Amino acid sequence: MSATRYTYLGPAGTFTEAALRTLPEAGTRELVPLSSVPAVLDAVRAGQAAGAFVAVENSVEGAVTATSDELVNGTPLMIYREVLLPISFALLVRPGTSMADIKTVTSHPVAQAQVRRWLAANLPDAQWESAASNADGARLVQEGRYDAAVAGVFAAPLYKLDVLADEIHDAESPTTRFILVGRPGRVSSATGFDKTSMVVWLPDDHPGALLELLQEFAVRGINLMRIESRPTGEGMGNYCFLIDCEGHLSERRVSEALMGLRRICPQVRFLGSYPRADHGAPAPLRPGTSEQDFADAADWLSRCLDGRGEL
Numbered sequence: 001m002s003a004t005r006y007t008y009l010g011p012a013g014t015f016t017e018a019a020l021r022t023l024p025e026a027g028t029r030e031l032v033p034l035s036s037v038p039a040v041l042d043a044v045r046a047g048q049a050a051g052a053f054v055a056v057e058n059s060v061e062g063a064v065t066a067t068s069d070e071l072v073n074g075t076p077l078m079i080y081r082e083v084l085l086p087i088s089f090a091l092l093v094r095p096g097t098s099m100a101d102i103k104t105v106t107s108h109p110v111a112q113a114q115v116r117r118w119l120a121a122n123l124p125d126a127q128w129e130s131a132a133s134n135a136d137g138a139r140l141v142q143e144g145r146y147d148a149a150v151a152g153v154f155a156a157p158l159y160k161l162d163v164l165a166d167e168i169h170d171a172e173s174p175t176t177r178f179i180l181v182g183r184p185g186r187v188s189s190a191t192g193f194d195k196t197s198m199v200v201w202l203p204d205d206h207p208g209a210l211l212e213l214l215q216e217f218a219v220r221g222i223n224l225m226r227i228e229s230r231p232t233g234e235g236m237g238n239y240c241f242l243i244d245c246e247g248h249l250s251e252r253r254v255s256e257a258l259m260g261l262r263r264i265c266p267q268v269r270f271l272g273s274y275p276r277a278d279h280g281a282p283a284p285l286r287p288g289t290s291e292q293d294f295a296d297a298a299d300w301l302s303r304c305l306d307g308r309g310e311l
């Protein structure tokens with residue numbers, strides 16, 4: 001395994017790459033572009049890379065479901081870091097193309113959702129086609145497969161394209177959240193401003209099942225930051241929940257909430273505690289959080305993981 005290799009959704013010029021390059025260690029890593037989210041994560045599962053960097057949610061379109069499904073299924077992975085990147089889309093074309101020439105537009109589906117109104121107003125007759133990523137769309141325009149790509153301006157010089165229109169996104173300031181994922185290992189140290197992620201499978205279908213699950217957080221005063229349901233694939237109406245809450249595993253209230261969930265849920269997958277990206281300076285640790293708490297929680301977690309990465 002290469003301890004210095006990070007994989008990401010490529011090719012060169014994706015927003016994922018732009019976000020990855022904001023990590024302090026990016027300059028000393030071998031950054032390897034791959035063609036899909038499963039491929040990016042499988043490289044880590046197979047030990048071919050130390051980290052995989054993928055988009056997880058967008059402020060306009062919501063969850064990047066390819067990533068959600070990878071976190072829920074398959075060999076467990078752990079999140080070590082997150083990055084928030086403001087997204088700005090441009091319309092890229094081969095030199096000489098005008099708006100009137102554009103019959104086909106391509107982009108990643110998450111990008112299309114963020115420029116839908118602009119496309120309807122400015123290119124109402126153009127047909128949209130899905131690309132594996134926005135940079136891949138730019139590459140396909142360079143090859144002549146499509147007339148225009150929706151991508152970041154930084155992709156234009158890489159694929160010898162011109163920027164025909166800039167800042168074409170519909171919402172004021174779309175943002176995408178990215179995560180650095182690795183194989184389960186030592187939990188990132190607490191900074192005092194952290195987030196904990198997990199997947200929980202709902203207890204038996206009965207009135208109040210979801211409420212019981214949420215109470216494990218509420219009674220301990222833990223703020224939830226995100227809850228997303230995904231079908232388990234095992235019959236209609238069967239869902240699991242991807243949950244992000246405030247706090248770090250080393251805080252007793254967080255580790256107790258996880259233990260509480262483990263008591264009532266058939267399956268709990270711990271996805272990591274890591275520093276929140278929506279904040280500059282780390283706040284002091286919450287009162288009552290000590291090195292001993294951290295050691296206790298880490299010890300409990302490693303016993304529960306039991307080599308399987310599941311609680």
Ligand SMILES: O=C(O)C(=O)C[C@]1(C(=O)O)C=C[C@@H](O)C=C1
Nearest residue numbers: 014015016055108110111133134
């Ligand atoms: O295609 C890209 O440029 C990507 O990095 C992928 C991705 C995504 O998967 O959400 C990243 C950010 C944008 O919001 C749109 C697409």
